[in-house]
Amino acid sequence: AVWKNRWWAPNATVGNRLHFTEIFQNQSWPTLFFIDIPFERGDEITALVAQGDTLLVFGQSKVFLIIGQTSLDFEVRPSAGAQAGAFGPRAVALIENGVIHASAEGVFIFDGATDKLLSQDIEPGIRDLVARTASTSLELIDVVYHFPYKEVRISVPRLYPRATAGEWVLDLNRTREAQVP
Numbered sequence: 001a002v003w004k005n006r007w008w009a010p011n012a013t014v015g016n017r018l019h020f021t022e023i024f025q026n027q028s029w030p031t032l033f034f035i036d037i038p039f040e041r042g043d044e045i046t047a048l049v050a051q052g053d054t055l056l057v058f059g060q061s062k063v064f065l066i067i068g069q070t071s072l073d074f075e076v077r078p079s080a081g082a083q084a085g086a087f088g089p090r091a092v093a094l095i096e097n098g099v100i101h102a103s104a105e106g107v108f109i110f111d112g113a114t115d116k117l118l119s120q121d122i123e124p125g126i127r128d129l130v131a132r133t134a135s136t137s138l139e140l141i142d143v144v145y146h147f148p149y150k151e152v153r154i155s156v157p158r159l160y161p162r163a164t165a166g167e168w169v170l171d172l173n174r175t176r177e178a179q180v181p
Contacts, residue, residue, distance in 0.1 A: 002026075003050035004071045015044025018057060023071050035076060037064050046139075047086045049099050054112065056099060058086040063110065081114030088139035093152065095145045095172075100152050102143050104130045107154065107170065118152070118170055125160035125168070133158045149173075 001008045007026045011017035016037045022028040039059045047058040055066040063082035068074045084103035086092050091102040098111040106126055107119035119126055137157040144153045152170040159166030
């Protein structure tokens, strides 16, 4: 992710370590330029999303916020309002007023303070997907936001009840009108 005039990337071997580059020098990755995110035991960084003055760091079950007033100072905070993390780096999508993220608990929209569940109608499909799909396949789930139609499309390796690959479509216009996605 690009944020605060730096590139940010998770470490390949230490799952909770987030490296960042020199300011304005995206090819310079100093060895000591990293932040260890205080995830629970076994959790690791799955996705990064830059949103204004905040860098959202998604784990598998939790979200941390890195807040920076300038390019030189950062503060790491756990997100008290986030209910879940993300399956992988493609399981997040930045939309107009938040970040959509797909996780084992469901599909949520995070507005910077709290999560709102969008996947009530497909709850049996999510439970089936998580219970019967390998974790390596779950990491490949892709979330895409289609702005003109206000739809979120989620590609899944197991579509309930057929057990074949497919996609879920969440219509956010329906959510706005009837409060049900």
